[in-house]
Amino acid sequence: MVNYYLNEEKCWGIDENEIQNRIKSAKDKGINIRAIVAINPGNPTGNVLNRKDIENIIKLSYEN
Numbered sequence: 001m002v003n004y005y006l007n008e009e010k011c012w013g014i015d016e017n018e019i020q021n022r023i024k025s026a027k028d029k030g031i032n033i034r035a036i037v038a039i040n041p042g043n044p045t046g047n048v049l050n051r052k053d054i055e056n057i058i059k060l061s062y063e064n
Helices: 016-028 053-061
Strands: none
Touching: 016 053
């Protein structure tokens, strides 16, 4: 499992660069990532990811 964290300063949105760096780091360690989980709405904030964040998650999944 490779964790990523939501960015409070971006209204609890994702940081695409942070996720990409975590994916790269995991691959460098030989970890085979097979899925990404996005809890939406978020817990415990109840925040809903915006369209751009969801599109970025899909893009990152496709690229990796």
